[in-house]
Amino acid sequence: MSTVSVACDPQNPWLARRARIQRITSETPGVATYDLVLDVPPQAGSFSFRPGQFNMLYLPGVGEVAISISGSAANHAVIPHTIRQAGNVTRALAELSPGATLGLRGPFGTSWPVEDCAGRDVLLIAGGIGLAPLRPVIYDLLDRRDEVGELTLLYGTRSPDSLLYAREYDDWKARGLDIRVTVDRSDGHWKGNVGVVTVLLDRLPLPRPDQTVVMTCGPEVMMWYAIQSALQHGIPAASMSVSLERHMNCAIGLCGHCQLGPEFLCKDGPVFRYDRVAPILKVDDL
Amino acid sequence: MTVDVTNGPPFLMPPEGLQALIEQLARLGYQVIGPTIDQGAITYQPIDSADDLPCGWTDVQEAGRYRLERRDDEAYFGYVVGPHSWKQYLFPPHAVLATADRTEDGWQMQTPDDDPPRFAFLGVRACELAAIAVQDRVFTGGPYVDPIYQQRRDAAFIVAVNCTLAAPTCFCTSMGTGPRCTSGFDLALTETADGFIVESGSDAGTDLLGKLPVRRATPEELDRAEAARQQAVDQIERSMPTEGLRDLLLNNLEHPHWKDVAERCLSCTNCTMVCPTCFCSTVTEVADLTGDHVERHRQWDSCFNIDFSYMNGGVVRNDIRSRFRQWLTHKLASWHDQFDTSGCVGCGRCITWCPVGIDLTEEVAAIAGAPQRTQPADTVRESAP
DSSP: OOOOOOOSOTTOTTOOEEEEEEEEEEEETTEEEEEEEEOSTTSTTOOOOOTTOEEEEEETTTEEEEEEOOSOTTOSSOEEEEEEOOSHHHHHHTTOOTTOEEEEEEEESOOOOGGGOTTSEEEEEEEGGGGGGGHHHHHHHHHTGGGSSOEEEEEEESSGGGOTTGGGHHHHHHTTOEEEEEESSOOTTOOSEESOHHHHHHHOOOSOGGGEEEEEESOHHHHHHHHHHHHHTTOOGGGEEEEOOOOOSSSSSOSOTTEETTEETTTTOSEEEHHHHHHHHTSTTO | OOOOOSSSSOEEEOTTHHHHHHHHHHHTTEEEEEEEEETTEEEEEEOSSGGGSOTTEEEEEETTEEEEEEOSSOOSSOSOOOSOOTHHHHSOSEEEEEEEEEETTEEEEEOOOOOOOEEEEEEEOHHHHHHHHHHHHHHHSSSSOOHHHHHHHHHOEEEEEOOSSOOTTOOHHHHTOOSSOOSSOSEEEEEETTEEEEEEOSHHHHHHHTTSOOEEOOHHHHHHHHHHHHHHHHHOOOOOOOTTHHHHHHTTTTOTHHHHHHTTOOOOOHHHHHOSSOOOEEEEEEEOTTSSEEEEEEEEOOTTSGGGGEETTEESSOSHHHHHHHHHHIIIIIHHHHHSSOSOOOOOHHHHTOTTOOOHHHHHHHHHHSOOOOOOTTOOOSSOO
8 A cells, every 4th residue: 555755855845856877878769767876875775655646857047847756766866857848848858968957855655565566466557758667677576586476568659769767677587577578660670569568468368366466657558448458357356456547736735736536646646556546537628 | 800711711802902902913023914995996905004004994895896986984904804914914926035236256156034024914804814724725734845935924913803784795605614703814804883892813913902891791692793793694695506516517628608708708817816816927037247246036827817827939828708718717616636725715806806896706617518529538639739
């Protein structure tokens, strides 16, 4: 079960810490991973978060943007953020080089129920950049691989060149992650699946659905269909978690922007057990 | 003459005592904020003397209309609530949250030293006390505290005033917030022809009461104050059906009436600006000419602004129907889930200040009168999210 944690000073939540870009890794067209380190003592090189949480990254003069943390929670020194150029702040971030500084508030929000995975099968379903908030789960579960049963990642992207973290797949497979990938549109070299991610799900054996944990992150429409398919396979709604996104402005539940029905996605989410948010996901434009 | 004010019945302060109250508050270091006439409306602004109060004036309100008129007496508080609320002092419409300075070592982020005046609010109505209590939950009741709100709130001294009349837009009795001030004040006044019946609600209030020209009120004076307060109760004609209201609205998110309201609503944000509990805000980056010094400015925002729900190049609530539905269902329904209280205190400001006179009590009644067909729980919406 995900829980709320308070990271920055709860009495002064507006204060950003200074972070420095240590490394920038180009991932796919328009997407790069920024490895950040806190460089002001006493917190320099010391950062803790739980898989699924996000930070507010701040470029003075441009603004703040909510970005999920895509690294290993066991690594307290380096804080990776995989960022797609989408708006003003992310485009300005793309102009920066290693060594540049920016502000960081966080970590914020709820986390994936990784502690509920012991002894159960785990099914991760990601779409596009939605793999980034799930990568900390992959790292965590691979670090204690023998504690869980089947460990599967279903991953769908638009095209073969937009597969995130492809360089790591061999290592993940070797350590016991069953990766199944599909793309919306193939190219001349693609020999894998083409189609939506639910097609992969429908082909999956799922030997014990009542003992399977699902965590999904991607476009809402993808998560919606994936969950409907998982429900038909007998996976209980209470065993599934989604990561939702709305405009996050303050990240601490005070500014009102990220509301979806009764939920403030920044502090009640972004990770929710599916049965909690199922009714509000059914309403258009909420 | 000194009166023991630590116990016993309420006290009577003559009309001139109001000036002494304002002077005592100033002497204690408070900036006194009170009702005063500005641009044809009674607003809340810094005042220096009782002469600044709208003595002898009243407000005439209905949906989409507000006018000041002379009273036939010289009452200081013979009106209800105007376009301002105390939230503009506790949750300023404009505040600097943080600063950033470019140094040789990179950006240096700080939060500014905040040294606001200690406010004394004179003339806080029961619905406004309730609104302050609602915003206390929003800004100081969660895992994170807004330091800007908290500092102003902790320092504030509140002189409440019991309403002795009601506007046609008032419905505090439905929301259980008034018109009687029962808690959340330091001092509470009831104005009658005799002067002011004064009650203390805190130690600070009792301390100040001891410095005011008061005497014990007679039973007759207390009866006249009770009658004055009852007049406000008797004048309230508007009501909100609060019983089952949360479930009614959340079960009618696809009700055709939302479209009907959307054809009238201008999405102008007036209702959210005058609402004493609306708390949404946004942050703007303000840089100097060099770009080396940046301030983060927080301003009030509104769920009626089209870019309020902007995300990844799109807008979630792209029509007035969805924006009005968000405002009303948040205020009256999901606020309960979030803060264990309604977001509405029944002050009626959103009705008065709506340029097209949309009345939330009527919109709720329209939905309650013809609720949408209950959908089976497993119904999947036609279009996927």
